[in-house]
Amino acid sequence: MAMMIDLAAQAAQMLLVLAIAPLILGITRKVKARLLRRVGPPLWQPYLDLRKLMHKEAVLAHNASWIYRAAPYFVFAVTWVAAALVPTYATNLMFSWSADLIALVALLATGRFALALAGMDVGTAFGGIGSSREMMIASLAEPAMLLVAFTVALIAGTTQLSAIAETFATADVGLRVSLGLALGAFVMLAIAENARIPIDNPATHLELTMVHEAMVLEYSGRHLAMIEAAAALKLALYFSLFACLFVPFGIATADKSPEALAIGLAAYIGKIVLLAVLLPIGETAIAKMRVFRYPIFLGGAFAASALAVFLLFVSRSF
Amino acid sequence: MPALVALWCIAALLALAVAAIGAARTTVGSFLVYGGSLIASLLALAVGVITLIDGAPAEPMVLPVGLPGLGAHFRVDALSAFFLVVANLGGSAASLYGIGYGRHERTPLRVLPFFPAYLAGMNLVALADDAFSFLVAWEFMSLSSWALVMANHRAPENARAGYIYLVMASFGTLALLLAFGLLAGAGGDYAFAAMRTHHPEQTTGLIVLLLALLGAGSKAGLVPLHVWLPLAHPAAPSHVSALMSGVMTKIAVYGFIRIVFDLVGEPVWWSSMIVLALAGVTTVLGVLYALMQHDLKRLLAYHTVENIGIIFIGIGLAMAFRASNMNWAAALALTAALFHVLNHSIFKSLLFFGSGAVSNATGERNMEHLGGLIHRMPKTAVAFLIGCVAISALPPLNGFVSEWLTFQAILVSPQISQWGPRFLIPAVGALLALSAALAAACFVKAYGITFLGRPRTSAAETANETDGFSLAAMFVLAALCVILGVVPGAVVELISPVVQSLVGARMPAQSYLPWSSLIPIAESRSSYNGLTVLLFLASSGTVTALFIHRFATRATRRSAIWDCGYPNASPATQYTSSSFAMPIRRVFGTTVFDVREVVEMPRPGDTRAARYHVKVLDPAWRYGYGPVARCVLRTTTKLNRLQFLSIRSYLTLVFVTLILLLLMVAAWR
Numbered sequence: 003m004a005m006m007i008d009l010a011a012q013a014a015q016m017l018l019v020l021a022i023a024p025l026i027l028g029i030t031r032k033v034k035a036r037l038l039r040r041v042g043p044p045l046w047q048p049y050l051d052l053r054k055l056m057h058k059e060a061v062l063a064h065n066a067s068w069i070y071r072a073a074p075y076f077v078f079a080v081t082w083v084a085a086a087l088v089p090t091y092a093t094n095l096m097f098s099w100s101a102d103l104i105a106l107v108a109l110l111a112t113g114r115f116a117l118a119l120a121g122m123d124v125g126t127a128f129g130g131i132g133s134s135r136e137m138m139i140a141s142l143a144e145p146a147m148l149l150v151a152f153t154v155a156l157i158a159g160t161t162q163l164s165a166i167a168e169t170f171a172t173a174d175v176g177l178r179v180s181l182g183l184a185l186g187a188f189v190m191l192a193i194a195e196n197a198r199i200p201i202d203n204p205a206t207h208l209e210l211t212m213v214h215e216a217m218v219l220e221y222s223g224r225h226l227a228m229i230e231a232a233a234a235l236k237l238a239l240y241f242s243l244f245a246c247l248f249v250p251f252g253i254a255t256a257d258k259s260p261e262a263l264a265i266g267l268a269a270y271i272g273k274i275v276l277l278a279v280l281l282p283i284g285e286t287a288i289a290k291m292r293v294f295r296y297p298i299f300l301g302g303a304f305a306a307s308a309l310a311v312f313l314l315f316v317s318r319s320f
Numbered sequence: 321m322p323a324l325v326a327l328w329c330i331a332a333l334l335a336l337a338v339a340a341i342g343a344a345r346t347t348v349g350s351f352l353v354y355g356g357s358l359i360a361s362l363l364a365l366a367v368g369v370i371t372l373i374d375g376a377p378a379e380p381m382v383l384p385v386g387l388p389g390l391g392a393h394f395r396v397d398a399l400s401a402f403f404l405v406v407a408n409l410g411g412s413a414a415s416l417y418g419i420g421y422g423r424h425e426r427t428p429l430r431v432l433p434f435f436p437a438y439l440a441g442m443n444l445v446a447l448a449d450d451a452f453s454f455l456v457a458w459e460f461m462s463l464s465s466w467a468l469v470m471a472n473h474r475a476p477e478n479a480r481a482g483y484i485y486l487v488m489a490s491f492g493t494l495a496l497l498l499a500f501g502l503l504a505g506a507g508g509d510y511a512f513a514a515m516r517t518h519h520p521e522q523t524t525g526l527i528v529l530l531l532a533l534l535g536a537g538s539k540a541g542l543v544p545l546h547v548w549l550p551l552a553h554p555a556a557p558s559h560v561s562a563l564m565s566g567v568m569t570k571i572a573v574y575g576f577i578r579i580v581f582d583l584v585g586e587p588v589w590w591s592s593m594i595v596l597a598l599a600g601v602t603t604v605l606g607v608l609y610a611l612m613q614h615d616l617k618r619l620l621a622y623h624t625v626e627n628i629g630i631i632f633i634g635i636g637l638a639m640a641f642r643a644s645n646m647n648w649a650a651a652l653a654l655t656a657a658l659f660h661v662l663n664h665s666i667f668k669s670l671l672f673f674g675s676g677a678v679s680n681a682t683g684e685r686n687m688e689h690l691g692g693l694i695h696r697m698p699k700t701a702v703a704f705l706i707g708c709v710a711i712s713a714l715p716p717l718n719g720f721v722s723e724w725l726t727f728q729a730i731l732v733s734p735q736i737s738q739w740g741p742r743f744l745i746p747a748v749g750a751l752l753a754l755s756a757a758l759a760a761a762c763f764v765k766a767y768g769i770t771f772l773g774r775p776r777t778s779a780a781e782t783a784n785e786t787d788g789f790s791l792a793a794m795f796v797l798a799a800l801c802v803i804l805g806v807v808p809g810a811v812v813e814l815i816s817p818v819v820q821s822l823v824g825a826r827m828p829a830q831s832y833l834p835w836s837s838l839i840p841i842a843e844s845r846s847s848y849n850g851l852t853v854l855l856f857l858a859s860s861g862t863v864t865a866l867f868i869h870r871f872a873t874r875a876t877r878r879s880a881i882w883d884c885g886y887p888n889a890s891p892a893t894q895y896t897s898s899s900f901a902m903p904i905r906r907v908f909g910t911t912v913f914d915v916r917e918v919v920e921m922p923r924p925g926d927t928r929a930a931r932y933h934v935k936v937l938d939p940a941w942r943y944g945y946g947p948v949a950r951c952v953l954r955t956t957t958k959l960n961r962l963q964f965l966s967i968r969s970y971l972t973l974v975f976v977t978l979i980l981l982l983l984m985v986a987a988w989r
Contacts (some may be wrong), residue, residue: 032628057872057873061878064878065695067772076869100848107846108720111757123768125774130773133895134903136904137900137904142907148753216940223608233975293903312747314734
């Protein structure tokens with residue numbers, strides 16, 4: 003019986019991230035539109051978009067291979083599993099031990115690998131440009147992300163996400179230089195990884211400035227729906243990761259009573275909505291970068307996180 | 321007993337090599353030689369696995385061959401057994417692949433006799449228990465592989481590769497010879513058993529370690545000793561390239577581990593920093609150069625340099641931990657290194673097999689002339705894809721597990737007592753993280769340009785799937801990539817006796833864990849479970865696909881490429897290998913590469929096409945070997961005059977030399 007409850011809690015988390023992901027996108031779009039003095043689409047528009055795409059016929063190029071057809075499902079599955087492994091409303095769920103923070107970063111890399119291959123499958127210039135740039139961004143962002151993971155792991159003494167969140171939520175970690183640096187780096191990385199301004203523009207219609215969108219340019223119908231859903235999930239994942247690493251307050255830890263879970267859930271949704279409001283405010287305040295300025299931006303994140311790790315090697319108290 | 325069986329396998333391989341000289345002219349000959357090699361390697365593989373599982377104490381064996389009156393010593397301890405497994409796993413796969421691939425060989429007499437001899441040489445190195453037989457086996461391995469590199473000696477670049485390989489191999493053996501000379505000490509007892517009992521003092525130990533780093537490092541491909549590797553490995557036939565990259569570099573790692581962890585004793589604490597720094601640089605430079613290559617086999621060879629770096633990071637960490645008495649952490653780091661040894665031998669062989677299949681089917685190794693092979697060679701494409709994912713260290717395959725273990729070892733290193741390694745290790749960790757991400761970019765490029773897109777030449781358009789034996793070899797290795805990634809605990813158990821014997825500790829026992837989790841230190845610290853990750857991925861992917869197909873639509877239409885409304889029929893409009901790597905070349909170009917870009921722009925009115933040349937040089941040539949080679953050339957040109965002297969001058973020279981020597985003797989006394 004206990005196992006069934008555990009299983010239900012894990013399933014609830016999987017469904018929660020899946021359900022909330024398009025809403026996050028809806029909030030960011032709405033806030034952004036309001037900031038630009040537009041009315042903007044309703045909050046639930048991403049759900050409608052997904053539904054519409056799913057019911058549309060998928061158009062494939064004549065020379066599209068099985069990789070092109072399988073990649074959207076694979077990317078979606080990888081992102082979903084990764085998102086489900088991040089503690090949202092409670093720690094220590096049933097499968098939280100199966101992959102730690104390093105494995106989570108690597109799982110996202112697996113998804114990106116598949117999508118980059120899919121971008122090159124049909125053999126167009128846009129697909130190639132997208133894949134190439136995506137891998138360039140990833141090759142700078144992923145190591146920085148790993149270093150952020152090292153920072154929190156060194157402070158918490160574990161790489162298990164659940165245990166890290168628990169340590170940060172309950173133990174007296176305090177304000178630390180290393181955590182501050184890691185936070186800054188993480189925000190920059192989250193922006194880059196989710197193809198947001200100033201690295202990429204999710205709403206662009208100018209192909210030469212596209213990265214992520216260029217890579218998936220050929221996709222249509224249900225395949226595109228999967229990719230869009232995966233992108234939304236990835237944003238949700240990064241928000242959840244931010245919430246559980248840097249502001250884990252309210253998350254249900256040892257106490258798994260219904261009240262604690264309800265508090266955890268409310269806190270989680272509150273944090274996520276707040277982040278979804280903050281993101282477009284930041285985006286409207288800055289302009290997109292040129293492609294060859296990315297290394298400066300991402301190199302900054304890399305240097306900040308490397309410095310954080312270095313400080314922790316010097317002393318655990320930093 | 322295991323040593324005896326393994327030696328019989330080696331004898332069988334050597335006999336095969338001799339028989340191959342006669343059999344090479346017949347068509348069955350190739351089948352028999354490769355089949356025989358397959359059986360012998362499988363037997364030796366079984367010996368290695370049984371020794372590791374059984375854990376029987378190693379018994380030395382003395383054969384009355386080699387130096388008169390002294391004999392040759394052989395022994396199979398846990399370390400030898402593990403490298404027997406690595407060597408013969410690769411060896412048997414290469415033999416199986418060779419049965420099919422060898423049929424296309426134009427000059428079988430140049431390959432067939434040397435192939436079993438090469439396998440025998442690598443096995444002998446792992447078995448040798450004295451310095452003399454070790455060095456003889458080492459040279460035998462080098463020379464037989466040199467013969468294989470020169471198999472297609474008419475190509476000028478192969479001749480150059482063979483020459484450079486020979487020079488570097490001689491240099492490496494010289495370094496090892498000196499290392500063993502120091503280890504043998506004044507008594508000159510050259511058996512490993514004697515070296516184990518009296519370790520040299522610390523300064524001598526340090527010199528031995530540096531010499532071992534030069535000797536084994538040049539064979540393994542540590543930067544800046546790697547320059548021969550991307551030239552020689554691709555020049556050989558593909559199954560030999562697989563052995564050279566996948567196995568021989570690992571035998572070099574064996575040599576290093578044998579000397580540093582077994583024979584030298586406790587080296588000075590800061591010696592680990594030299595290894596770590598070299599390894600970190602090797603890791604990143606290896607993968608960056610790999611990214612710049614257009615030749616598929618050369619890309620793979622450069623990428624071996626990266627993986628050797630990862631292995632040496634593990635070894636360096638183990639040395640640092642051992643120096644500060646953290647044997648449990650040393651066990652973790654060394655397990656990670658050895659796990660990566662096994663993993664790399666598997667997926668690098670697989671990828672070389674794939675590239676061999678591609679070059680056989682198309683006659684091309686240049687990726688810029690390939691493309692779209694997934695349609696023409698669907699099975700090879702699947703196996704190659706698995707290899708690419710595994711080597712990019714992506715879960716849930718095996719490459720990720722060993723890198724993950726290395727990261728875990730890095731994360732416990734703040735507990736090291738010395739400050740030097742503590743400052744260095746975070747930097748090495750950052751380099752390792754960087755290389756992991758770059759490796760993924762590298763293999764997206766390798767796979768995307770070769771197998772995806774539209775065919776760039778007619779050779780790629782008309783390629784045919786490779787033969788059954790080659791496919792069988794590739795799929796066996798691909799299956800191993802998945803299995804080792806999903807049940808890593810079994811491999812850790814297999815490695816544990818090796819680690820126990822070298823650092824006196826081991827990783828926690830993994831066999832009792834549910835769902836075959838992997839736990840490096842303690843459950844509360846970190847755990848990884850490849851099996852659940854795989855099951856999760858498979859189930860959520862399937863559920864999603866079924867859901868979409870059931871509740872949404874399955875309607876699909878085939879149509880022309882959209883490409884934003886302006887499709888161009890020419891395959892030249894696709895992204896190429898160089899354009900794919902261009903952003904990364906720009907990012908690292910000024911600091912790491914020696915890039916020369918030349919734009920030839922015709923003047924206005926001139927109808928000539930504009931041309932754009934990019935040349936990426938390995939700075940090791942420009943700053944390291946180039947000056948040395950020029951210096952040698954200058955000196956020899958000057959000395960050349962000595963060849964054209966009169967008899968009078970020669971006599972004077974002889975006389976002067978004699979006087980000098982006599983003076984030296986007089987001064988010495």
